[in-house]
Amino acid sequence: xxxxxxxxxxSWRPGVxxxxxNVKLTGRLVIAxxxxxxHVVLQGAYEQRLDSRTYYYRxxxxxxxxxxxxxxxxxxxxxxxxxSVLEPYRLPIRDLRGDVGSPYVVYNPFGPCYxxxxxxxxxxxCP
Amino acid sequence: MAPIEKDLTVDLSSARRLVMRASVEAPxxxxxxxxxxxxxxxxxxxxxxxxxxxxxxxxxxxxxGRHAYVLYFDEGWGLRAYREVxxxxxxxxxxIAPIGAYGxxxxxxxxxxxxxxxxxxxxxxxxxxxEVSLVLDEGYAFQHExxxxxxxxxxxxxxxxxxxxxxxx
Numbered sequence: 545x546x547x548x549x550x551x552x553x554x555s556w557r558p559g560v561x562x563x564x565x566n567v568k569l570t571g572r573l574v575i576a577x578x579x580x581x582x583h584v585v586l587q588g589a590y591e592q593r594l595d596s597r598t599y600y601y602r603x604x605x606x607x608x609x610x611x612x613x614x615x616x617x618x619x620x621x622x623x624x625x626x627x628s629v630l631e632p633y634r635l636p637i638r639d640l641r642g643d644v645g646s647p648y649v650v651y652n653p654f655g656p657c658y659x660x661x662x663x664x665x666x667x668x669x670c671p
Numbered sequence: 672m673a674p675i676e677k678d679l680t681v682d683l684s685s686a687r688r689l690v691m692r693a694s695v696e697a698p699x700x701x702x703x704x705x706x707x708x709x710x711x712x713x714x715x716x717x718x719x720x721x722x723x724x725x726x727x728x729x730x731x732x733x734x735x736g737r738h739a740y741v742l743y744f745d746e747g748w749g750l751r752a753y754r755e756v757x758x759x760x761x762x763x764x765x766x767i768a769p770i771g772a773y774g775x776x777x778x779x780x781x782x783x784x785x786x787x788x789x790x791x792x793x794x795x796x797x798x799x800x801x802e803v804s805l806v807l808d809e810g811y812a813f814q815h816e817x818x819x820x821x822x823x824x825x826x827x828x829x830x831x832x833x834x835x836x837x838x839x840x
Contacts (some may be wrong), residue, residue, distance in 0.1 A: 650720040658675035661718045
């Protein structure tokens with residue numbers, strides 16, 4: 545999921561928000577995140593260890609060309625829904641609003657729950 | 672930080688601020704450490720994290736300007752400690768990957784940029800906020816362009832033990 549014009553959400557503006565692909569493959573989860581105007585797709589996988597019930601989460605950042613390849617190959621299907629999860633300029637908490645992205649997902653196996661880490665701070669344009 | 676629900680939506684109403692920064696060096700407020708980026712042109716950059724299941728705490732790394740930090744949060748995202756491990760970096764973040772399965776359990780692989788080259792190193796004593804330190808090897812892992820790049824480095828650990836002796840003739 546790398547092309548900007550594929551988002552069905554009219555409120556989503558390229559380069560400002562993150563998008564999270566609502567994808568339920570078999571045990572797989574694909575997250576697409578535009579970062580500084582360039583799309584970064586993080587592909588993660590639930591993997592279950594044999595010896596215990598702990599899960600770990602592995603993120604693999606891939607670029608837009610690989611995302612296009614995934615689209616062609618069929619990992620990213622056309623019917624997958626693109627959901628805008630947050631836009632740094634429109635966060636409900638005022639202190640967190642900003643223009644810095646850099647998202648990451650961390651997993652707590654005891655929760656079990658995922659957390660999205662992101663930076664929201666109004667700064668100058670960074671290279 | 673914001674939790675992700677099971678349907679992959681992000682619960683923004685319970686988002687919390689973990690770290691803030693100030694223009695002057697200030698003491699640590701409760702649960703929000705103030706990092707030290709004195710200059711305004713440096714931004715909070717590239718937060719990365721992992722969960723230490725043995726101690727049940729989050730290890731969050733963050734680079735601010737030239738400084739790279741490791742922060743320790745408990746399961747409720749309360750700050751336990753934080754420590755600056757590097758101060759000569761670019762503003763690129765500090766990804767870490769624990770290598771407990773393949774090496775010493777207290778080490779975590781990391782990469783840190785120097786110019787356009789990305790060095791490969793490890794964080795020693797990563798589970799201890801008092802003793803954590805960054806050990807950099809001489810080599811470089813890869814080189815990135817001037818653009819905003821994402822590099823995925825997959826390491827295939829192979830442990831070999833060579834034994835040689837002339838005792839048996």
